[in-house]
Amino acid sequence: MELFLQQVIAGLSTGGIYACMALAIVMIYQAIDQLNFAQGEMAMFSTFIAWQLLQWGLPYWVAFFLTIAISFLVGIVIERVVFKPLKSAPVLSHVVIFIALFGILNSGAGFIWDFTVKTFPNPFGTKPLFGQSVISIHDAGMIVVISILLVLLFAFFRYTRVGLAMRATAANPDSARLVGIRVGWMIALGWGMAAAIGAVAGMMIAPVVFLEPNMMLSILLYGFAGAVVGGLTSPFGAVVGGFSVGVIENLAGTFIPYVGRELKLTIALALIVAVLTVRPSGLFGRVVVTRV
Amino acid sequence: MAQSREWTNVHAALARPEVTLTIVVLTVAIVLPFAVKSFVLFQLTLAMIYGVAILGLNLLTGFNGQFSLGHSAFFALGAYTAAIMMDHFEIAYYWTLPAAGLICLVFGFLFGLPALRLEGIYLALATFSLAVATPQILKSTPLEPWTGGVQGIVIIKPDAPFGLPLSSDQWLYFLTLAVVVLMFVCAANLIDSRTGRAIIAIRDHPIAARAMGINIAFYKSVTFGVSALYTGVAGALGAIVIQFVAPDSFTFTFAIALFVGLVVGGVGSIPGALFGGLFVLFVPNIAEQVSKGLAGAVYGVILILVIYLMPSGSAGLVRLIVSKVTRDSVQQT
Numbered sequence: 001m002e003l004f005l006q007q008v009i010a011g012l013s014t015g016g017i018y019a020c021m022a023l024a025i026v027m028i029y030q031a032i033d034q035l036n037f038a039q040g041e042m043a044m045f046s047t048f049i050a051w052q053l054l055q056w057g058l059p060y061w062v063a064f065f066l067t068i069a070i071s072f073l074v075g076i077v078i079e080r081v082v083f084k085p086l087k088s089a090p091v092l093s094h095v096v097i098f099i100a101l102f103g104i105l106n107s108g109a110g111f112i113w114d115f116t117v118k119t120f121p122n123p124f125g126t127k128p129l130f131g132q133s134v135i136s137i138h139d140a141g142m143i144v145v146i147s148i149l150l151v152l153l154f155a156f157f158r159y160t161r162v163g164l165a166m167r168a169t170a171a172n173p174d175s176a177r178l179v180g181i182r183v184g185w186m187i188a189l190g191w192g193m194a195a196a197i198g199a200v201a202g203m204m205i206a207p208v209v210f211l212e213p214n215m216m217l218s219i220l221l222y223g224f225a226g227a228v229v230g231g232l233t234s235p236f237g238a239v240v241g242g243f244s245v246g247v248i249e250n251l252a253g254t255f256i257p258y259v260g261r262e263l264k265l266t267i268a269l270a271l272i273v274a275v276l277t278v279r280p281s282g283l284f285g286r287v288v289v290t291r292v
Numbered sequence: 293m294a295q296s297r298e299w300t301n302v303h304a305a306l307a308r309p310e311v312t313l314t315i316v317v318l319t320v321a322i323v324l325p326f327a328v329k330s331f332v333l334f335q336l337t338l339a340m341i342y343g344v345a346i347l348g349l350n351l352l353t354g355f356n357g358q359f360s361l362g363h364s365a366f367f368a369l370g371a372y373t374a375a376i377m378m379d380h381f382e383i384a385y386y387w388t389l390p391a392a393g394l395i396c397l398v399f400g401f402l403f404g405l406p407a408l409r410l411e412g413i414y415l416a417l418a419t420f421s422l423a424v425a426t427p428q429i430l431k432s433t434p435l436e437p438w439t440g441g442v443q444g445i446v447i448i449k450p451d452a453p454f455g456l457p458l459s460s461d462q463w464l465y466f467l468t469l470a471v472v473v474l475m476f477v478c479a480a481n482l483i484d485s486r487t488g489r490a491i492i493a494i495r496d497h498p499i500a501a502r503a504m505g506i507n508i509a510f511y512k513s514v515t516f517g518v519s520a521l522y523t524g525v526a527g528a529l530g531a532i533v534i535q536f537v538a539p540d541s542f543t544f545t546f547a548i549a550l551f552v553g554l555v556v557g558g559v560g561s562i563p564g565a566l567f568g569g570l571f572v573l574f575v576p577n578i579a580e581q582v583s584k585g586l587a588g589a590v591y592g593v594i595l596i597l598v599i600y601l602m603p604s605g606s607a608g609l610v611r612l613i614v615s616k617v618t619r620d621s622v623q624q625t
Binding site: 035082085086088089090092093095096097099100101102103104106107108110111221224225228232263265266269270272273276277280281 | 353406409410411413414416417418420421422424425428429432548551552554555556559585586587588589591592593595596599600603604605
C-alpha cells in the first residue's frame with residue numbers, strides 16, 4: 001500500500017508536466033480546430049529564448065513574462081506567414097506543415113544553441129514539499145501555475161467578447177464571419193495564445209527534464225495522450241488526463257511483472273486506446289454533433 | 293470492321309495522356325537498371341517500396357478517409373515476418389511476400405475493428421500510439437528469441453534465379469518493379485469497382501453511404517486490412533532489399549515520413565504514391581547535403597515550399613496543368 005501511494009504521488013508529479021502540455025494542446029485545438037504537432041517544439045524554442053534572456057542577466061520573472069510576450073508574437077507571426085496563405089489547402093496539407101515546422105524549430109534550436117544539455121533555473125526550489133515526500137516544491141509550484149493558467153483561460157473564454165469570438169471561430173468559421181468576427185485574426189490570436197501557453201509549459205518543465213532540443217519529444221506524446229483521454233474539447237479534462245497518464249504510466253511500470261518496465265509506454269497507450277473505444281470523445285469531452 | 297474498331301480503341305487509348313505516360317515511365321523503368329550504378333538502383337528500389345507502402349496508406353486515408361499515423365507498424369510487421377521466415381525457417385524469400393501480406397491483412401483487419409469507434413484526430417492518436425509502441429514491442433524480452441532484440445536480424449541477399457545474367461541488385465529491382473506494377477494495377481481496379489465506390493462513398497458522406505445500404509463497419513475494417521496488406525508487402529520487400537531489420541528502423545518518424553509522402557504525392561491519387569516514395573527517399577538526403585547542421589530545417593522549408601506550390605500534392609498539380617493545357621487546346625481549335 002505504501003509503495004502504491006508513493007508511486008501514485010510520483011506519477012502525479014510527472015503527470016503535472018504532461019498536464020501542462022495537454023493544456024497547451026487543447027488550447028490551440030479550441031482556437032484553430034487542429035492538433036498542432038509542432039506544439040512541443042514551439043514550447044522548447046520558447047524555453048531556449050527564456051534561457052538566453054537569463055544568460056543575458058535578466059531576473060527570472062522578468063525573463064518569464066518577456067518570454068511569454070515574445071512567444072505570443074512569434075505564434076502570431078507563424079500563423080500570418082505560414083498558414084494564412086494556405087487557408088484553403090486540405091487539412092492533411094496543414095498537418096504536413098506542422099511536421100515541417102517541427103523540423104525547422106528542432107534543428108534551428110540545435111543550430112543556434114547546440115545539442116548539449118543545459119540546466120534551467122528553478123523558480124520554486126527543489127526541496128521536498130513536506131518531510132520525505134516524493135513531491136517537491138517545484139512540482140507543487142508547477143501544479144499551482146497550471147491551475148492559475150487554467151482559471152485565467154476559463155475566464156477568458158467564458159466571460160470576454162474576444163474569447164467568445166474565438167470559440168465561435170473554431171466552432172463555425174463561416175457563420176462567425178457573417179456576424180462580423182475577423183476570423184483570420186482570431187486564428188492568429190489562437191496561435192499566439194497557444195505559443196504563450198506552450199512557453200509557460202516549457203519553462204515549468206525545463207527544470208525537471210533539462211533543456212535540449214529533443215526534450216519535448218516524449219512529453220508531447222504523453223501530452224497528446226492526456227489531452228485525448230480527457231477530451232479535446234475540455235481544458236479541465238486535459239489537465240485531469242495529463243495527471244492520469246502520469247499515474248498510469250508509473251503504476252504500470254511498477255506493478256505489472258516481467259514486461260511492465262520495458263513496455264510502460266505501450267501499456268499506457270493501450271489503456272488510452274481502450275478508454276477511447278469506450279468513450280470516443282474522451283472522459284470529459286463534449287460529443288460534437290454536426291448537422292447533415 | 294471489328295479489327296479496325298479495335299485499332300481505333302488502341303489509338304484512342306494511346307491518345308490519352310495517362311496511358312502514354314505509363315508506357316514511357318515503364319520503358320524508362322526497364323532500361324534504367326542497365327544504365328545506373330548499383331547504389332542508385334538500390335535507392336530507386338527503396339523508393340518504389342516506399343511507394344507501395346504509401347499506396348497502402350492512401351487506400352486507407354485518401355480513399356476511405358481514415359487517418360493513420362501508424363503505418364510504420366504494419367511495415368515493421370511485414371519486414372519482421374519476412375526476416376523471421378528467412379532466418380529461422382529458411383523459407384525462400386519469394387514466399388515471404390504473400391505471407392507478410394496475409395499476416396498484415398489479418399492484423400490490419402483486427403486493428404480496424406476498435407478503430408471503427410474512432411474518428412479523425414482520435415484515430416490518428418490511436419494509430420500513432422501503435423507506431424510509437426512498435427519499436428518497444430520488438431525490443432521486448434519475451435519476443436527476443438524471434439526478433440533478435442535490439443540487434444535485429446541480418447538476412448542474405450538473394451541472387452537472380454534461372455541463371456539470368458543480372459546482378460542481385462538488378463534482380464531485386466525487377467522483382468520490386470513487378471510487385472509495384474501488380475499492386476498498382478490491383479489498387480486501380482479495386483478503386484474502380486463496386487467495392488471501391490463504397491469505400492469512397494464512406495469517405496465522402498458516411499450517412500448517405502449507410503442509407504444506400506453500404507455496410508460501413510465491414511468496409512472500413514476490410515479497407516484497414518487491405519491497406520495493411522499493401523504496407524506489409526512493402527515491408528517484406530524492404531527487409532529483403534536492405535538485408536537487415538532492426539526495431540529502430542521502424543520508429544514513428546517513419547510513419548510520419550510515409551504520411552508526408554502521401555500528402556506530397558497526392559491524397560487519393562494512385563500514381564501519386566510513387567512520387568511520394570521518391571520524395572520520402574531523396575529529399576531528406578538533399579536536405580542533408582545542403583547543410584548538415586540544419587538538415588531538419590532545410591527539410592522543413594522544402595516541405596513548406598512544396599505545399600505552397602502544390603497544396604493538393606503532385607497529383608493535384610498534374611491535374612491543374614492537364615486541365616490548363618487541354619482548355620487551351622480546346623480554345624485554339
